[in-house]
Amino acid sequence: MFGRRKKQEYGGMAAPAFPAEASPIPVAPVVRKAPQLTTLARSAVGNRNYQQDALYVDSSKMLAANKKTRLLAVVCDGMGGMADGGKASRTAIQMMIQGFQTVQKHPEMSIPAFFRQAIVMIDRTVYSFPKENGRGSGTTMVACIIEDNRLYWASVGDSRIYIIRGHQMQQVTRDHNYWLILQEQVAAGQITMKEAVANRKKEALISYLGMGNVSLMDINPTPVELQYGDMVMLCSDGITKTLPDAQIQKIILADAVRPEQKAEALVDAATHINSHSQDNTSVVLIHYEEIDIKKSHH
Numbered sequence: 001m002f003g004r005r006k007k008q009e010y011g012g013m014a015a016p017a018f019p020a021e022a023s024p025i026p027v028a029p030v031v032r033k034a035p036q037l038t039t040l041a042r043s044a045v046g047n048r049n050y051q052q053d054a055l056y057v058d059s060s061k062m063l064a065a066n067k068k069t070r071l072l073a074v075v076c077d078g079m080g081g082m083a084d085g086g087k088a089s090r091t092a093i094q095m096m097i098q099g100f101q102t103v104q105k106h107p108e109m110s111i112p113a114f115f116r117q118a119i120v121m122i123d124r125t126v127y128s129f130p131k132e133n134g135r136g137s138g139t140t141m142v143a144c145i146i147e148d149n150r151l152y153w154a155s156v157g158d159s160r161i162y163i164i165r166g167h168q169m170q171q172v173t174r175d176h177n178y179w180l181i182l183q184e185q186v187a188a189g190q191i192t193m194k195e196a197v198a199n200r201k202k203e204a205l206i207s208y209l210g211m212g213n214v215s216l217m218d219i220n221p222t223p224v225e226l227q228y229g230d231m232v233m234l235c236s237d238g239i240t241k242t243l244p245d246a247q248i249q250k251i252i253l254a255d256a257v258r259p260e261q262k263a264e265a266l267v268d269a270a271t272h273i274n275s276h277s278q279d280n281t282s283v284v285l286i287h288y289e290e291i292d293i294k295k296s297h298h
Contacts, residue, residue: 052078052085127212138210150223176207238281
């Protein structure tokens with residue numbers, strides 16, 4: 001046999017085996033990374049009879065190298081003491097989505113200018129709703145548009161936007177309530193801090209959509225440059241009046257809570273802690289991250 005003859009020629013060792021056709025050398029997959037805006041959202045009624053919160057966020061988007069990628073997120077908290085807060089918050093969301101479609105068609109449009117126009121239009125629309133028993137409708141709104149990694153935001157009322165970077169969490173919006181005026185009075189020496197804290201009206205809203213002449217709005221004129229790993233959170237006060245900032249941060253940063261469950265974990269924590277009187281609770285999370293794109297080459 002061929003094998004035996006070769007064995008003798010190699011001094012008793014088996015001849016090296018060469019397959020008829022060389023197999024390809026395996027190549028490890030090439031891991032390419034691409035930036036992505038990953039979105040999560042969760043809303044719950046809590047212990048209220050009606051859901052007056054409304055939210056919207058685009059689905060997760062991978063950033064494109066050859067064109068601007070834009071993403072919209074909005075959270076509105078309809079005002080419970082008014083005729084139909086749910087209608088007000090839903091209307092605000094719908095008008096923001098329609099306006100954003102115009103922004104998408106005009107890449108050169110100023111996003112802060114769009115926010116100003118949208119806020120005035122929504123305010124007038126909600127103000128024009130039929131009044132029940134002389135009381136109108138109203139809603140707060142926080143909105144953000146992320147263009148590639150640049151964050152633009154707008155706020156009217158006391159819903160909030162936070163940026164989480166590393167182990168730091170920062171509220172970037174102000175609460176538009178009577179507390180702002182009380183703080184100014186403290187700074188001017190007109191009242192003491194103790195008197196300000198004791199004021200029962202300190203959480204009463206001084207700006208919301210539906211006033212008919214909204215003037216107090218916060219819009220960042222210069223975008224925030226997001227870094228990989230940053231998270232942006234938009235939420236109604238159902239979160240922030242129940243969970244202290246430290247607990248919100250703990251849930252968001254917890255390794256034990258999978259990324260896709262973080263929005264749900266925040267809402268569940270709020271409704272669990274305040275099981276008797278929990279307000280409508282809504283949260284949107286946007287994670288700016290690098291994701292792996294694997295391509296095998298042979």
